Amino acid sequence: MPLDPAPSSPAPGVRARLGVTSRFGLAFAVVLAAFVLGGAVNFASMMIIHDAEADIQTSMDVRQKVFDMDAGLEKARRLYRDFLLTYQEVGFAKAQETYGQPAFAATARVIAVNEELRNLMPAFVAGESLRRRNMDITLYLSIAKRFSTVMLESMALLTALADPENGLETRLDQRMAELKAVFASNPNLSFLVREAELDEKRYRITRQRPSMQLAFNKLSRIRLALGEMDSMPMQRKLEAIHLVDDYATLASRVLDADVEVRSKINDMSLQAKTIDPISQELRKISQDEVTRSRERIERVSGAALWINLGMTLLGIACAAGAAAYVSRGVTWRILAITRGAERVRAGNLEVTVDPGGRDELGALAEAFNQMTGRIRELVDHLEETLRGKDRELDLGRRALDAKQRALLQLSPADRLTGLCNRRRLEHSLRAELRRHKRFHSAPFSVILLDVDLFKTVNDRFGQQVGDLVLVRIADALEDLARETDTVGRWGGEEFLLVCPETDANVAAKQAQRLREAIGEIEFSLVGHVTASFGVTACVPDDDENGESLLRRAEAALYRAKLNGRNRIEICI
Template identity: 45%
Template sequence: MVISLRRVWENQGITAKLRLSFALLFAIFLMGVGAGFVGLAVVRGAEADIVANLELRNGVLEMESQLERARRLYRDFLLQVPLVGFAQAQERYGQPALAAAARVIALSENLRRAMAAMPDGSDMAKRKIDMRFFTSTAKRFSQTLLSENELVILVADPETGLDTQIGAAVRQLGVCLEGQDELAFPAREIGVLLQQYQLSRQRPVMQTAVNKVEALRRRIAATPGLETARKTEALRLCDTFDKVAARLMDTATSMSANANDFALQARAVDPIAEDLRRITALEVERAKTRIGWATKLAGGIVLFSALLGLGCIFWVARLLHRAVTSRIVELTRYAGNVRDGHFGEAIDMAGSDEIGLLARALADMNGRIHDLVGGLEDKVRQRTLELDAKNRELDAKNQALAVLSLTDRLTSLCNRRRLDQVLSAEWRRAQRYGTPFSVIMIDLDNFKDVNDTFGHAVGDAVLVRVADILLAVVRETDVVGRFGGEEFLLVCPETTVEDARVLAEALRRELQDTDFPLVGRITASFGLADYEADPGPAALVARADKALYRAKQSGRNQVIVAPTTAAVSRTQ
């Protein structure tokens, strides 16, 4: 009979076994004691929920308070800067606003941790997304406030602020233009516009000032009676005004965007905060209700179970251990091995109950996972190889595109963009280290007649042939490019004016002695200039271009060297 009962027990499902076991355990005295402990645990859990919800409520209230305080202080800071000065406004309102923002960031992190600890079944846990949005929005508000404060410091700092820089530039411009009434009056107008902008922060006002500075720059450049030094200084101050004004307008745009963010964040946060306060209050009431019924239920169960015996508890425990617990432990160990990657391990667990079915299902799943992992690894390996091939192809195309962007399409010489890069680099190197370098401007003589007589196709062939000659004659360190049309530019690093003249003469003779198909002989004029502390690469090229013009005017087919700055000064 015992064997028959055991077979019947083993053929029962988990639910039936648990029902029978708890029916027996319900008859014992210790079941009541356990019920008492369960009731106590429920009470303690409810008390913990009350404390947690009160902490959340207080955190939300404090965060709201700090957000409002930060908004108010920062608003007062912006209003008081023109009245009491930047330093006092920063001390009275700016720093406290930043402290409130830092407190908001700390509170947001505390609220995140508190929400993570909430039970999954509570209403607050269901509103985790709203809480995350609330805390992230509050944190973003504080970060935006910090960013806004940095922008205000950038603009209004009395020592290094953009307002100070642009004001100093306007004052210096007025001093520089004293005695020139036609120039000093626009400078004063610019100063008045700057004061209007600093009061209103309206972009059109600053744009008007920038336009007047541009007009003043043209008038300064066209004024013949203004000394060279004063003219240079005035133009430099105009450039400084333009740069600082651009930064001011960009900063004002960023500050306006931050102000819009403040308004949007306030509208988004306030309803959520109100809802969170309501939910926390409701959770507190529910926890108090749980404490009441748990206390009553535990007391009743304890009194009822005191009438029952203790004998069958050990027998029920043994049956449950053999039928459920030990088998679950075995399944847990097997699942852990599968998790660690031991897919080849097998499990053999008899029984037709849920645990036996689960064991067989886990074994089948293990086999399926093993097959899927193997297939997935093969696919990943294949996709990796394909991606590497695509990346190599893309790199090759990018390199080819980079070469094309710096090469003249017809002559395969450097294009104007590449020439500008080389000129800028050599000019900076000469300016820093004092090394010599020269440029040679080349223009084919009467090339328009070639195009008009023989057509543009022949003209293009001539240009290609000239490019080949230039590449054959110049040195490896020289850079030759097509400057535009029939003009070519040769950049000669580490080359004095005399060495450049020799190279130019060699090129002139080579071109003169070359017989071009259909066209015959053609000549070219050369303008040469070397670096003499020019204000920029464009100035150096301009001097070479003037020398080229002189060569054209003097009969073509010759090399003319641009005069030095000292020689020009003596001539003047």
């Protein structure tokens, strides 16, 4: 089935004069020239826009860092204020963890941003207005760093004052406890110590110096009273005076630390009032610079847009002309070869393609036609070979199936458990009946057992687990059976034992041993299972046969199931 080329394809003579590679080269050169021209215009526009964007980025960096510093300072002030308000209530360690350490971190971040902004300013050339405010910027940076430094110093003072391990207030509490212990035996001095303690506690709450001065007055009275006491030993008196002086010294240091902290707080407040107007002015100037740069970008982008639009239209026209030129000589012929390949893939090997010329695509079409012809020859030969092989395989498969059926009929063993199969058991049962009737020997017995609730095991745990249970039971039966007994799988979960020269009572005892052994086996996943047993013996009757014997064993097994399972029933 030949495939014709498209009607719009050029004549073969025209196609022969210009190859596929030349067509693509010419089309590519035209499109490339259009894109080079458009790229040059775009490059000039992008350089202008890049400079404006660099100005915007620098201005935005300055503004962002000012914002970051303001936010960091505000966060540090808020955390520092919360620390001052809460450390006496929640404890210094908790307040330090909740507010103090975050305040340190925020302050450190402000100092880092301060340095970044300081390094950025020498390279900042975006706006004349910002350069004129260089002194304000320098002042802003210095104040911000000073604010951070003062906050760190005030936090260090507060740590020295209220540290729970070695702070001044902690040491003051220790000295007060020692004073109370020393003067515990003297009611008057003990009363003065308690009053001094109350004054000191009142100072800690209100931070009013008169409260601490009252405590100093109480200490002076205590020291004066110690000097007038003749009953106290001199050594003890000197130790008590030393404790009073040490307490007073620590209290004075607490007052000095509070004064320094207040001074730092006032310093931070003044710096905050100074820095806020400068930061607002810096943000406003940076935003103005951003606005001007964006206006410049919009003007350049507008002009570049119209130029790009014209270049795009030119490029589209060149690309369309090149595409039409290539399509007439290349695309339609490629599509014809592609459709031919699709039909070959679908199974139609009678397809041929018109070469349409003597260029590369014509050579490809000729090669395609030769390939399809060769494939047809190979397929015909292969089909004939496969038909012969199919006939040979069919004959071999039939012979193999016949041999497998013969082997299954001759095999005496059950494939799952390895015990005797039903055919072997029936043969053993008939042999015992013949021997019994011929020689009138001692009776023989049959034990038929069935695994209780075996269907539940299969349904719950799967057939593979059920098969493992049957194999374990088969092993137990084989281990406990006598050498003269014949043990086999009767079918499904039923097993049969043929016991020569054994009456029903002995067979029942043998069944009891088997029942107990099965109940003691621990099966993986399943746990324990039980089995029911039916026992019968061959009676001295000429009409006795294997079917009657098995019916009695099945009746006994059925009765064991009805009576609750996991038991033995005898039927004679």
